Amino acid sequence: MFPRFALALTVLLCVPFSHGYTYEQDVYAINYLYLALGFPLLPGWTAFGGDPCNDNWQGVQCVNSNISAIILNGANLGGELGDKLGNFTSLITMDLSDNQIGGRIPESLPITMRKFFLSANKFTGRIPGSLSGLTLLSDMSLNDNLLSGELPDAFQTLTGLINLDLSDNNFSGQLPPSMEGLSSLTTLHIQNNQLSGTLDVLQDHPLQDLNVENNLFSGPIPAKLLNIPNFKKDGNPFNTSIAPSSLPPPPTTFPFSHAPAPANSFRGPTQNGGLPSEDNNFSIIKAVEYVGPGVILLAIVTLMVILNVSKWQQKKLKDEGIHRGQVVRKDERPEEPQISIDFIKPNKGDKVLGESTQRQEYNFNIQRTIAHPMPQLIEKDTVNPVVTGKKFLRDPAEILNPPTSVAPFSVASLQQHTNSFSEENLIQDGSLGPVYLAEFPHGKLLEVVKLDNKNSDLPGDEFLKLVKTISEIQHPNIVELVGYCMDFGQRLLVCKYFSSKTLFDVLHSDDVGVKEKLSWTARIHIALEAAKALEYLHEGCRPPIVLQRFESSNILIDDDLSVRVSECGLTSLLPSGFVTQLSGTRPVFASYDAPEVSDSGSYSERSDVYSFGIIMLELLSGRKPFDSSLPWAEQHLVRWASSQLHDIDALIRMMDPCVDGQFNVKSLSRFADIISRCIQQGSEFRPPMSEVVQDLARVI
Incomplete structure (x- = not known):
């Protein structure tokens, strides 16, 4: 059994993961969980790589490319959970209840979890103290397991926990003080354990369902708890004036001898007066025979993996020159x-x-x-x-x-x-x-x-x-x-x-009331503020920054009509080969592109000026750069408007109806003249943004 496990672990660590739609960190985490569970027969699941979100793995739910839920209750699962659950980046729900999973609940848990269900399994040991890191937790069920020991003092941060079920385990000791912090708790089931002490830490919670039956709770019951609609308390030594003292510490001497054990003794007392029997010796020898090779194999596998990883990383560092x-x-x-x-x-x-x-x-x-420089990079860290x-x-x-x-x-x-x-x-x-x-x-x-x-x-x-x-x-x-x-x-x-509002949202909103807030003066002001941002990128930065993808949805405005330009320089600053091709997902871009961009893909400061001219046309007309709902001759805004920019009567007809005549004809003419120069077919004929800023300032 152990050699097969070691072999599977070796293959898992040495085989590259497939690069699918699912976020790779989640793929790694779910692969390791599948390994820890013992490779159960689950449709779609694979031990090496895979694409859980695209390939519809049974019980796996995703939000975009992140695994958000694993629901496999009653799936006859065995094995353990492993120690990599904390590697899930967006896991919200984990429901593995009603299975045969054993081992301990791992310390490493996804801090994004809200619903955590492990009831009716075979988990042993204590609840990990890392529970305090699950600050988003709202529901947790660990009932019907073999868990034991005292409850961790780790509940203070779980202020959103609503339902908690720890019943039918072997928990002992008193309720920890941190349970006073469970300010949202409405349901608590802790029956059938060995818990002792008083219930005072629960008296200020909004509990509607409390079950503490068959424990060792003592002392008077807080009056507030008696008002809980569903309160079950039988099987406890309540109503005693003095709570029973805790059990005495274990004796320091062995039960079969009043003298302490010899210093070199490594085995406990036996039925033969403390002398080990031949059967015990035989059992130990057999255990060594079975476990010894497995331990050696695991050490060899671990060493090989570390060496391979170290060599691979050194080679990659050398090749990439990082x-x-x-x-x-x-x-x-x-x-x-x-x-x-x-x-x-x-x-x-x-x-x-x-x-x-x-x-x-x-x-x-x-x-x-800020970290201090390290004298040597240690790969394993x-x-x-x-x-x-x-x-x-x-x-x-x-x-x-x-x-x-x-x-x-x-x-x-x-x-x-x-x-x-x-x-x-x-x-x-x-x-x-x-x-x-x-x-x-x-x-x-x-x-x-x-x-x-x-x-x-x-x-x-x-x-x-x-x-x-x-x-x-x-x-x-x-x-x-x-x-x-x-x-x-x-x-x-x-x-x-x-702001969450963009100029595109406001200009092309179906709500006329929203558009009417954009007076003619406000539109000139928005154009001027956006022009100042573009001027700074072109002439105030060294080297100059070309936006490339400049459109009205990049311009954020608030209720005061203040302006911020977003995503400045992101597209042009990303190295070649890493810029996503957006023509398929954002076709509106093509309507902002200068002619030279459409012809050769060549971006420059003057191609940004062309895009800015389109935005000014949007402000003037209230139309989208491309609108297939209009007659064919009017669908492309530049093609339709460019010939009318020097005709004052045509300009007035072109004006956004929401402005409703509240504009100065002279400023309209100057505004149109700036647009005309910005959307020239030849890039050499377009003005620099500093000149556009000066001209817009004169319009105001």
């Missing part, structure tokens, strides 16, 4: 940034009108710990020895030359504050990946850009160069980067939250 100036080890992990943001939380129910009309300035006080495709999963604490101007965030923290990157927290689908709202305590808001699957393959050193470059972009009309995350191969950018 410089590791500073490495943060696990015991030197930077602290989570402490962020103080004064901001009024928007109403997420309405992404267009949900912004606060009064907003205070952000005040960021970010504290971080910084590399997770699992091959995935053509690269290693690096330890989440490994950071290569981290930038000092922004803060590193842990993926666990970002998962917690984005509700595990849920659809409810999705702000928009950005050009390089989805953007999520991160809600920190006391109304602190950030936004997290989660680079899509292709761009998440960006090497660590290149990603940090990207972070450093973007962090140096500082302008009042550009969204500010404040942090990043590269744990477990993730590539996440953390920015100040400004």
Whole structure:
């Protein structure tokens, strides 16, 4: 049995994982769980790689490319859980109840879990103290197992726990003081154990269902508990004036001898007056014969894996030329940034009108710990020895030359504050990946850009160069980067939250009332502020930054009509080969592209100017760059409008009806003249953005 297990472990560690849709860290975690369970016959499951989210593994549920639930109750499973559950990045529900799984509940658990069901199994040992890290937990059932020992004093942080079932085990000792922190607890079943002491720690909870039957609880029952609708208490020595004292400590002498055992004795007393029998000797010899080869084999396998991993990583480091100036080890992990943001939380129910009309300035006080350089890189401390495709999963604490101007965030923290990157927290689908709202305590808001699957393959050193470059972009009309995350191969950018509304949302909303808020003066103001941001990128940055993908959905506006440009420089700064081709997913881009981009794919500052001209046309007309619902001659905004920009009567007819005549004809003519110069077919005829800014300022 043991050699087969060792062989399976060797193959698992040495065979590359397939690179499918499912996030590779989750694939690694579920592969290891499958190994620990003993390779049960589960449809779709495989021990090496695989694609759980795409291939519909039995009992596996996903949100996008992350495994969010494993539900295999009553599946006749055996084995154990292993020690890699903590590697799941977004697991919310684990239901393995009514099986034959044994061993201990592992210390490493997914901190994103909300529902944890292991009832009716054969688990032994204690509940791990790491339970305190499951701060999102709402339901947990560990009943009908062989668990024992005292309950861990680890409940203080579980303020969201609603239902807890620990019944039918062998728990002993008193209820820990931290159970006073279970402020949401409504159902608690702890019957049929050996628990003792009083129930005082439970008296302030909103309990509706409490079962403490068949334990050793004593003392008076708190009056508040007697008001619980469903309170079962039989089988306890209640109503005694003095609680029975705890059991005395075990005797220091052996029961068969009043003298202490000899110092060199390594076996306990036997029925022969303390002398070991021949049967015992034979059993020990047999045990050594069976276990000895297995231990030796495991040591050999482990040594081979470590050597192979070390050689592979050294070769990769040499080939890629990665410089590791500073490495943060696990015991030197930077602290989570402490962020103080004064901001009024928007109403997420309405992404267009949900912004606060009064907003205070952000005040960021970010504290971080910068790791000191290590004299030598120790592979086993910084590399997770699992091959995935053509690269290693690096330890989440490994950071290569981290930038000092922004803060590193842990993926666990970002998962917690984005509700595990849920659809409810999705702000928009950005050009390089989805953007999520991160809600920190006391109304602190950030936004997290989660680079899509292709761009998440960006090497660590290149990603940090990207972070450093973007962090140096500082302008009042550009969204500010404040942090990043590269744990477990993730590539996440953390920015100040400004608004969930884009100019595209407001201009093309079906709600006429929303569009009417954009007066003609407000539209000129928005164009000017966006132009200032583009001028800074082109002429204030060295080297200049070309947006490439500039459209009205990149321009964020709030209820005060302030402007921030998002995703500045992301597309052009990513190395060649890592930029996702967006033509299939965001066809609207083609309507913003300059002619030379469509012809040769050549981007420049002047191609950004062309895109800005299209945005000005949107502001003037209220039309989309391309609208298939219009007659064919009017579908392409530039083609339809370009010939009318110098005809004042045509301009007035072209004006967005929502402006309703509230505009100055002279300013309209000047605005149209700027558009005309920006959308020239030849790039050499388009003005620089500094000139556009000056001209727009004159229009106002």
